[in-house]
Amino acid sequence: MTRKYIDCREVPSDNNCSVALSADSDDELLEAAVQHAVAAHQHTDSPELRSQLKTFFHDGTPPVDTPRK
Template sequence: MTRKYIDCREYKSDTNCSVAIAADNDDELLAAAVQHAVSVHGHTDTPELHTQLKQLFKEGTPPLKI
């Protein structure tokens, strides 16, 4: 299984968020990404948010610098 990640540094935000999250499976990554999106960025936990976040997953680990 390939490790996957999502990296807030790749997307503009009001907070200039520098969080990157990685996991060994999609379910763990999605759970952490949703929690982060809701608690830090003020998104609402909806099926649409889950779909959007899954589309942003990348294989591997986040780079040290963007």
Template structure:
């Protein structure tokens, strides 16, 4: 089953509405880390990656 992460679920000052999906958790984690570092200026840390892994859902993001 496809997996996704949705920035709308994480409170932020930018009110980001990006949702990212992929077939594997590893691919999704890498894409989400790239987004978090490039757009939200987070550092790529083990803590960030753990937070991202916990926010992964199965299925498709809500419209």
């Protein structure tokens, strides 16, 4: 099974967030990413947010040196 990850450094943000999350499944990663987006970035949990977050999912583990966008 391949791990999945999402990395805030890939998304422009006002607070220059450097959090990266990883999990064994899309569902688990999505729930963690939504919780982070709501708590740290003041987004509202919605179908649109969930759909957008999924576009940033990658297979593997987050690289250490991802440049900020």
